[in-house]
Amino acid sequence: SKKKQIYVVTQFNHPNEVTDEAKKAIKMLQEIGIVVKNQTVLLKGINDDPNILGNLLKKLTSIGIVPYYI
Numbered sequence: 753s754k755k756k757q758i759y760v761v762t763q764f765n766h767p768n769e770v771t772d773e774a775k776k777a778i779k780m781l782q783e784i785g786i787v788v789k790n791q792t793v794l795l796k797g798i799n800d801d802p803n804i805l806g807n808l809l810k811k812l813t814s815i816g817i818v819p820y821y822i
Contacts, residue, residue, distance in 0.1 A: 758787070759786070759788075759789060760786055760788050760789070761788075761790065761791055761820060762789070762791070763793065764790050764812060765808075766804065778817060782816055788817045789819070789820035792808065792821075805822075
């Protein structure tokens with residue numbers, strides 16, 4: 753029988769949301785084989801600055817989250 757892959761899609765919209773608590777939860781999911789992806793909503797005044805959005809994506813990829821879409 754084939755093993756099914758489970759995916760969890762998170763919604764981090766700003767680098768400040770990638771907290772130590774969030775990192776711990778993501779790591780727990782990844783350790784049991786769950787693939788974690790992220791969707792980001794482009795929000796005026798929150799993450800519509802290229803530096804902020806870039807920082808968010810760098811933080812997410814550094815903890816193994818795959819950016820899914822913006």
